[in-house]
Amino acid sequence: MPDAPVVRAESGLIPDDTKFDIRLESDFGDDGQFALRHLEIANGTVRVTEANGATSFTIPIAEIKSARNEPLVGGGRLEITTTGGEVLPIISYSQTVAAKFSEAARGIEQLAKGQPLEINIKDEKVRCPKCDRLLPEKDGICPACVNRGKTMLRIGSFVQPYRWQMAALATLSLVTTVLNLLPPYIQGQLIDKVLKQGKDFNQLYMLMAGWLAILAINSVLQVVNGRTIAFLAGRIAADLRSAVYRAIEFLQLQFFDKKQVGAIASRVTSDTDRVWGFLVDGVPYLLLNGLTLVGIIGFLFYTNAFLAACILAPVPIILGIGAFFWKPMSQMFHRVGQKWARFHTQLNESLMGIRVVKVFANEDKEYAKFQDRNHELRDAGVSADTRWYTIFGAMSFFTSLGGLICWTVGGTMVMHGQLSLGEFWRVTAYLGLVYGPLQWFSQVNQWFSRAMAGAERIFEVIDTDKENYRPEGIKHEIKGEVTFSDVRFGYDKSNPVLKNITFTAKPGEMIGLVGKSGAGKSTTINLICRFYEPDAGTILIDGIDYRDIALQDMRRQVGVVLQEPFLFNGTIAENIAYGNPEATLDKVIEAAKAANAHNFILSKPDGYDTMVGERGGKMSGGERQRISIARAILHDPKVLILDEATSSVDVETEKQIQEAIQRLIKGRTTFAIAHRLSTLRNASRLVVLEKGEIAEIGTHAELMEKQGKFYDLVQTQSAVQEIIGIGS
Amino acid sequence: MNAADLQLFYHPKDRLRMTVGEDRSYPTVKPVWAAPLSHPEKYLSLLDGKGDEITTIPDPASLPAASKVAVDAELYRRYLTADIAQVIHAKTEFGATYWTVDTNRGRRDFVTQNLQENAQWLSPVHIMLIDVDGNRFEITDKTALDTKSQEFIAAIL
Numbered sequence A: 001m002p003d004a005p006v007v008r009a010e011s012g013l014i015p016d017d018t019k020f021d022i023r024l025e026s027d028f029g030d031d032g033q034f035a036l037r038h039l040e041i042a043n044g045t046v047r048v049t050e051a052n053g054a055t056s057f058t059i060p061i062a063e064i065k066s067a068r069n070e071p072l073v074g075g076g077r078l079e080i081t082t083t084g085g086e087v088l089p090i091i092s093y094s095q096t097v098a099a100k101f102s103e104a105a106r107g108i109e110q111l112a113k114g115q116p117l118e119i120n121i122k123d124e125k126v127r128c129p130k131c132d133r134l135l136p137e138k139d140g141i142c143p144a145c146v147n148r149g150k151t152m153l154r155i156g157s158f159v160q161p162y163r164w165q166m167a168a169l170a171t172l173s174l175v176t177t178v179l180n181l182l183p184p185y186i187q188g189q190l191i192d193k194v195l196k197q198g199k200d201f202n203q204l205y206m207l208m209a210g211w212l213a214i215l216a217i218n219s220v221l222q223v224v225n226g227r228t229i230a231f232l233a234g235r236i237a238a239d240l241r242s243a244v245y246r247a248i249e250f251l252q253l254q255f256f257d258k259k260q261v262g263a264i265a266s267r268v269t270s271d272t273d274r275v276w277g278f279l280v281d282g283v284p285y286l287l288l289n290g291l292t293l294v295g296i297i298g299f300l301f302y303t304n305a306f307l308a309a310c311i312l313a314p315v316p317i318i319l320g321i322g323a324f325f326w327k328p329m330s331q332m333f334h335r336v337g338q339k340w341a342r343f344h345t346q347l348n349e350s351l352m353g354i355r356v357v358k359v360f361a362n363e364d365k366e367y368a369k370f371q372d373r374n375h376e377l378r379d380a381g382v383s384a385d386t387r388w389y390t391i392f393g394a395m396s397f398f399t400s401l402g403g404l405i406c407w408t409v410g411g412t413m414v415m416h417g418q419l420s421l422g423e424f425w426r427v428t429a430y431l432g433l434v435y436g437p438l439q440w441f442s443q444v445n446q447w448f449s450r451a452m453a454g455a456e457r458i459f460e461v462i463d464t465d466k467e468n469y470r471p472e473g474i475k476h477e478i479k480g481e482v483t484f485s486d487v488r489f490g491y492d493k494s495n496p497v498l499k500n501i502t503f504t505a506k507p508g509e510m511i512g513l514v515g516k517s518g519a520g521k522s523t524t525i526n527l528i529c530r531f532y533e534p535d536a537g538t539i540l541i542d543g544i545d546y547r548d549i550a551l552q553d554m555r556r557q558v559g560v561v562l563q564e565p566f567l568f569n570g571t572i573a574e575n576i577a578y579g580n581p582e583a584t585l586d587k588v589i590e591a592a593k594a595a596n597a598h599n600f601i602l603s604k605p606d607g608y609d610t611m612v613g614e615r616g617g618k619m620s621g622g623e624r625q626r627i628s629i630a631r632a633i634l635h636d637p638k639v640l641i642l643d644e645a646t647s648s649v650d651v652e653t654e655k656q657i658q659e660a661i662q663r664l665i666k667g668r669t670t671f672a673i674a675h676r677l678s679t680l681r682n683a684s685r686l687v688v689l690e691k692g693e694i695a696e697i698g699t700h701a702e703l704m705e706k707q708g709k710f711y712d713l714v715q716t717q718s719a720v721q722e723i724i725g726i727g728s
Numbered sequence B: 001m002n003a004a005d006l007q008l009f010y011h012p013k014d015r016l017r018m019t020v021g022e023d024r025s026y027p028t029v030k031p032v033w034a035a036p037l038s039h040p041e042k043y044l045s046l047l048d049g050k051g052d053e054i055t056t057i058p059d060p061a062s063l064p065a066a067s068k069v070a071v072d073a074e075l076y077r078r079y080l081t082a083d084i085a086q087v088i089h090a091k092t093e094f095g096a097t098y099w100t101v102d103t104n105r106g107r108r109d110f111v112t113q114n115l116q117e118n119a120q121w122l123s124p125v126h127i128m129l130i131d132v133d134g135n136r137f138e139i140t141d142k143t144a145l146d147t148k149s150q151e152f153i154a155a156i157l
Ligand SMILES: Nc1ncnc2c1ncn2[C@@H]1O[C@H](COP(=O)(O)OP(=O)(O)O)[C@@H](O)[C@H]1O
Pocket: A257, A491, A492, A497, A515, A516, A517, A518, A519, A520, A521, A522, A523, A524
């Protein structure tokens, strides 16, 4: 097996003798081993060819009725249904190429129906063309080959507005370096020229005055330096955070589906920290210490080359230790960080769920879990620190060795008269300045890499596809006709959640969306909000493809009331006016009245100025819901969406909310999802979804009469409700 | 349903069918593991063509021998997870980990990111790696691998 070829899943070159409609590379052989195979569609046939070129399967398109993708674990399978009704699995593929095979299935269906081939198979780069490494994201950046210079330049662009301050900082560093080198020099002079000869008090005072001047200047410089750094750090950090946050705001929702909120937030906080930390602390520090080192080493050699060479002999050893142990050490500290994260998660979870813990009398079990995490953390911390102090001990031995060598060799030289006492003093003083920064220098590379990694993660966000805002798009005053035309959509392109959706909602109509959980109701609504856009087909608003309308302009005319309404931490009035901040209190009250919220708001001590708490936590579910309805009323959308708006409240509150909703939907095109089907009785029409397809459309009465899917759903629900009724 | 009464077989060639005793027959059967990570090789659910459960077998070893062979073949087709037999090379660079492994399905290169989430420790020795595309690579028992592989794993995870 070791010599087996490495299977690559990128698409191969297309030989130029045949004109293929579709040619795709798959990565699983017939026997389930990784292997190279091709799906080829040409000249009216679908074929599978093996790595050796042999054809292992063919079927004429004329014999195909339909094609689909069967999802498997870690991949999928293309299946064909023949005109004879037989289902044939024809080729399996990994997740890596699944999206392409999903397009291929559509393509086969189009050809089978005699339609023109309209698919979109992107030929994405899977490997880096430069270094041949696999790319973490197809067509994405190769983290190993990103142009460091370019990244540096981009980071540099954040410094650009502050270039004068940066230049000042660099100059200050330079001056400070020189000034730092002076006192030992003066001390040397003092010993050799003044103390030895005895009586020249004037020279002594002169030198001391010089020293004092240097100290004074140095302190002033330090203050200026510190202030410049504070100025730069604050501003560059804030600029970076703003740039990243602004970029994130405009990203497509897909990005938020894939990544956890915490991970996204860390790009705004810790990744930006790494970058500005490096820019503002790191670069000057490097500059200062680098210059000092060069200066001192030069000075040491200038004073006495032999002594300098002896003293610096342990330096390579120290650098070596640093370089050798830095990586395992940083891994160990990284692990401690991870254990902290796990510990926090556990702690948060058990405290937030403390009621559940108590009700199940699970205090002991939670304590045991806590102990597990706590001990993990302890052990990781102890082993990292133990190692650290061991290495540190070894390092400091070699560091102190410098002093020992200095006194041994230097002392001998002084006694032999090869070195003056003043020179010796100078060398000893400089020694301390060399070894301090040295221990730290071996980590520079790591520091730099971390900053670069942070920068790349930041730029990745900044460079990720934005939502299709189309600010140049049509500004359209929506009347309210919404048409779905053969819409297909999947969160994961290889697995459509909605298929063949076609219907029209006329202005002012209320459309009820009905179906089992997971049927695609919320997805339909996500498409209407344009959180996602259809993979195929079109959604038209007043006959215009909604992708041609400027996004924000369109969204301003769409309103949503969700099952779990999200309120922002602020007052009730602010939340109601979220979509129209300039609305007067009169308008806010009017909306609250229409939402049946006015009375409960007045009963709060601060009325409309009551704080709702984080995420609206201080309000009850029904209160939150009515505030969000008031928000929607004030927003006055042309298209209104209600996603299970009444599911999480008691019957009395539901009545009030229903009333409010009746007022809200007047004159607007409304799409409503309701858990209790009876609440959709007064919808103009119901669209019944089943597994992502429309099963039935009609009024409540028509569908009940028809005794189809909707009737079944209603029957099931009333049966369930009866059971619940008996139970309670 | 008694597992010993379930006859599973391919007919036609690519379709797994099932008959139960004399009276019932399912033209399409999809076997899925109910809890593949916590109870590997146990709790096998059989679904019909619509994805509804027909039955769940707590211990698939109790199936008739021929049925077991057919089910295993279908499971191998449905679970494209690869079992890692040897880690040839693995290196973390710039936040991505590049792997070259030998598996029960042959050799493969893949990349993982964010190993905190994408390397799941199912037990102290059992690891599931999920690559950037969602493909799965399993190490059932890391202590059973050769030393070199274990060193790679220790260095990275
Ligand atoms: N953000 C998402 N990412 C991936 N899959 C999703 C996402 N949201 C929903 N789904 C899947 O899409 C299907 C339809 O979901 P949804 O539209 O929410 O159903 P409904 O609202 O009718 O209960 C489900 O199988 C669900 O698991």
